[in-house]
Amino acid sequence: MATPSSGSPAIQRLRLRTWLRKLRIAANLTQRQVAERMEWSPSKLLRIEAGEVGISVNDLRPLLALFGVRDDDTVEELLNLARGSRKMPFTEYRDIYDKDFLGFLAMESSAFVTRSFQPLVMPGLLQTEEYAMAIIRAYTPTRFSEPQRQRMLEARMLRQEALERDEAEAYFILDESVIRRQVGGPGTMKGQLRRLAELAAHPRRKIMIFPFSSGAHAASQGPFTLFEFEEEEMPPFVYLENLRGTATVSTETESFVGYLELFWGLEERAIKGEQIPRMLLQIAEHLETQPHDFRIDPPSED
Structure with a gap:
């Protein structure tokens, strides 16, 4: 990962969704396959990759393992992005x-x-x-x-x-x-x-x-x-x-x-x-x- 996580929750969510989509494609997995292996509904992954919802750290860890992400620095960076992107502005409205x-x-x-x-x-x-x-x-x-x-x-x-x-x-x-x-x-x-x-x-x-x-x-x-x-x-x-x-x-x-x-x-x-x-x-x-x-x-x- 080139840079440490920073910026607003909106920026961090977009960074995270971009990386997750790239990692899924690199792992040669379809969205349906990921949803089945994670035991998620297909809509959950679609909404995460679209940036409509965030992803919890507990969900992200096994997802990264499924994608074959092993580098500790990369894992920690993505976890930080997940933490930082949970509270999007104006969601109370x-x-x-x-x-x-x-x-x-x-x-x-x-x-x-x-x-x-x-x-x-x-x-x-x-x-x-x-x-x-x-x-x-x-x-x-x-x-x-x-x-x-x-x-x-x-x-x-x-x-x-x-x-x-x-x-x-x-x-x-x-x-x-x-x-x-x-x-x-x-x-x-x-x-x-x-x-x-x-x-x-x-x-x-x-x-x-x-x-x-x-x-x-x-x-x-x-x-x-x-x-x-x-x-x-x-x-x-x-x-x-x-x-x-x-x-x-x-x-x-x-x-x-x-x-x-x-x-x-x-x-x-x-x-x-x-x-x-x-x-x-x-x-x-x-x-x-x-x-x-x-x-x-x-x-x-x-």
């Missing part, structure tokens, strides 16, 4: 979020670089409590109870700890409609814009605005988020969410490169830099008395 979104939250909390485009609403990482609750209530008019909505709000605020990691980088491109739409009313939106201006001043948190006047663009069909990681074993992730709240997650290099080029294209046409905090504060100040007074112009060519 599995009653309100599906496995795809929980996977997204795990990636979000571990990513070294995050890039997000949002055409309609503020990204969850940037929302104030008031804005977040207004969105949660709008998205779940009858599906969830008020206590469940409060737990969603709690989870959303916990997610924002990802922005506090000094080594991480985050880039957000917001369509102009995101800062125009008065979610929760003028007071809530004013607080949200002020919060956004504070975040925009951070040197490793880049917030950009794609103005109405820049016209149509290829990302108009929906939001997307890209994650990159420091660890070589971790492929980059593309996360797409549709109007039903379900997600498509891809680790295919071609898909990631395509969306990365799309993001860069939007970045070239977006307003960015030192003018963003000033612009957001100006809109916030005019919001209650003159909500339609402010217009955004596209960036100059020079």
Whole structure:
């Protein structure tokens, strides 16, 4: 094993599942054969190799013996990965979020670089409590109870700890409609814009605005988020969410490169830099008395 176990539980689980799959293939065993010899249900191994569940140390030891792993250092490293990956972030919210979104939250909390485009609403990482609750209530008019909505709000605020990691980088491109739409009313939106201006001043948190006047663009069909990681074993992730709240997650290099080029294209046409905090504060100040007074112009060519 080349490196000692480190990183978040999400990173460690992915490392472990990658190694277990490689070891099974090297041992010339199918998933069904492994499940039969371990006296597991076939779904248990499938979920372990998919990273949906962790594996206990007591289960891992005989599994490694079945794969013919004898090197003490390798065994101990894999056992450490199993120990470190047991407690995945946000699993206490599995009653309100599906496995795809929980996977997204795990990636979000571990990513070294995050890039997000949002055409309609503020990204969850940037929302104030008031804005977040207004969105949660709008998205779940009858599906969830008020206590469940409060737990969603709690989870959303916990997610924002990802922005506090000094080594991480985050880039957000917001369509102009995101800062125009008065979610929760003028007071809530004013607080949200002020919060956004504070975040925009951070040197490793880049917030950009794609103005109405820049016209149509290829990302108009929906939001997307890209994650990159420091660890070589971790492929980059593309996360797409549709109007039903379900997600498509891809680790295919071609898909990631395509969306990365799309993001860069939007970045070239977006307003960015030192003018963003000033612009957001100006809109916030005019919001209650003159909500339609402010217009955004596209960036100059020079």
